[in-house]
């Protein structure tokens with residue numbers, strides 16, 4: 001028998017916490033961020049209304065998952081504590097991945113992400129991907145961009161910067177529009193946990209083609 005969202009309260013509550021992230025609070029006066037937040041919550045509401053299938057995903061770990069308990073502890077006492085606590089209740093079922101065909105060896109110990117909702121599950125849906133990305137302290141996540149995909153990060157725990165522009169704290173939302181290059185660094189003392197949403201055409205979300213941007217004089221693209 002196929003399980004659906006109504007059979008799995010912990011996944012449903014986690015989606016409710018995602019909805020809260022994108023429904024309440026300010027867009028900071030940005031029309032682009034306001035419309036992205038609306039796009040995410042409208043897509044999420046429509047998906048929840050269909051009572052989607054829950055795919056049983058084999059849990060997988062990556063080395064950075066050793067930092068998850070600390071990230072959840074920090075998140076539980078920060079600005080968006082609800083999502084940190086709800087994530088803790090499904091942590092044993094998460095499939096952590098790199099997303100790239102190959103990653104630099106140093107990064108393989110310091111980064112991974114887990115999808116919550118999308119074409120591959122665990123909550124099966126089209127047109128939207130929700131998940132979490134976890135970084136160890138002192139990580140540099142190389143420059144990259146996403147074609148045809150609007151990406152937002154909401155800080156759950158830890159401090160981080162994007163393109164050396166600012167330091168983001170729990171509760172901050174950062175929008176990366178399609179094709180915009182970005183590079184992330186994280187604070188030295190604690191892990192960094194971000195919730196993310198990807199909105200875009202369903203064909204692109206099913207095959208996002210993740211790769212790091214080539215740098216002059218470097219052969220690091222996708223390696």
Ligand SMILES: [Fe+2]
Pocket residue numbers: 144146151176182
């Ligand atoms: Fe990104």
